[in-house]
Amino acid sequence: MSALSAPARTEPAHAKKAAPKRGTDTPFRRRLPLLPALLFVVAVTQLPFVLTVIYSFQSWNLVRPGSRHFVGLRNYIDVFADSTFLGALLNTVVLTVVCVFFSLLLGLGLAILLDRKFLGRGVVRTLLITPFLILPAAGALLWKTTMFDPTYGLLHFVFGTDVDWLSEFPLASVMAQVVWQWTPFMMLLILAGLQSQPKDVLEAASVDGAGRWRTFTLITLPHLSRFLQLATLLGAIYIVNSFDAIFLMTQGGPGTASTNLPFYIYQRAFQGFDIGQSSAMGVIVVILTMIVATFALRLMFRAFSVQGGAK
Numbered sequence: 625m626s627a628l629s630a631p632a633r634t635e636p637a638h639a640k641k642a643a644p645k646r647g648t649d650t651p652f653r654r655r656l657p658l659l660p661a662l663l664f665v666v667a668v669t670q671l672p673f674v675l676t677v678i679y680s681f682q683s684w685n686l687v688r689p690g691s692r693h694f695v696g697l698r699n700y701i702d703v704f705a706d707s708t709f710l711g712a713l714l715n716t717v718v719l720t721v722v723c724v725f726f727s728l729l730l731g732l733g734l735a736i737l738l739d740r741k742f743l744g745r746g747v748v749r750t751l752l753i754t755p756f757l758i759l760p761a762a763g764a765l766l767w768k769t770t771m772f773d774p775t776y777g778l779l780h781f782v783f784g785t786d787v788d789w790l791s792e793f794p795l796a797s798v799m800a801q802v803v804w805q806w807t808p809f810m811m812l813l814i815l816a817g818l819q820s821q822p823k824d825v826l827e828a829a830s831v832d833g834a835g836r837w838r839t840f841t842l843i844t845l846p847h848l849s850r851f852l853q854l855a856t857l858l859g860a861i862y863i864v865n866s867f868d869a870i871f872l873m874t875q876g877g878p879g880t881a882s883t884n885l886p887f888y889i890y891q892r893a894f895q896g897f898d899i900g901q902s903s904a905m906g907v908i909v910v911i912l913t914m915i916v917a918t919f920a921l922r923l924m925f926r927a928f929s930v931q932g933g934a935k
Contacts, residue, residue, distance in 0.1 A: 731810025
């Protein structure tokens with residue numbers, strides 16, 4: 625019997641699989657497993673912020689029972705009229721800009737060195753990453769006792785002077801510790817960018833006779849621009865919230881010479897017990913941080929889209 629005249633095979637009814645219905649795999653069903661994590665994040669971050677906003681419109685001092693009442697925008701007006709707050713704001717800006725700049729500069733130099741092959745590179749890389757793995761509180765105490773002590777510190781041993789660094793140069797001392805803490809983070813991000821650089825482009829530049837400096841400025845640096853922007857953004861977001869170093873090294877002093885916004889908010893809330901004004905300060909800091917972060921993110925996404933479209 626020929627194949628044309630053979631009867632067609634029929635599968636049993638139970639062997640047929642029902643076609644999947646359209647619309648069952650909706651975006652909501654795909655994101656449903658993330659709902660518990662989203663609810664947890666909202667409960668931990670957004671609800672306290674809402675309460676902070678509510679407290680910022682009230683006058684409430686914990687040492688005076690019954691003093692809680694609605695005052696509107698008076699807390700915000702008092703905050704901007706507070707010279708100590710403005711000084712802390714200036715210290716925060718200086719601390720963030722200087723620490724991010726030097727951390728980025730040192731991280732770039734160390735990443736370029738670690739991108740080369742040499743004996744013991746793995747050990748050196750591990751040692752350079754170690755400061756970032758130390759707890760900020762432990763790092764602050766380490767610098768306070770072993771580096772800046774006017775009698776037994778390493779700076780006293782090296783320079784032979786009895787300078788009390790934490791009293792005479794409080795903000796610079798805190799900056800040194802923060803730069804030491806965050807340079808490995810910058811180094812890791814930039815090193816990832818260097819190692820993702822196409823090798824054939826570098827080889828073509830070498831064949832064309834381009835020197836190391838021209839290769840770095842014309843090829844490597846443009847390639848690293850996205851990584852540098854990301855490192856700057858993340859470093860600024862974290863460094864602007866520095867609290868451990870100031871609390872453990874200088875206590876914001878002498879006077880308010882090294883007081884930044886997180887430490888001043890802590891003083892008003894937990895030492896002055898002024899919940900209303902400290903909440904207003906917190907809301908102002910969050911708003912300013914969001915404005916700067918949004919502006920930086922737009923620039924970074926624009927750089928990513930431009931470079932991605934050029935490929």
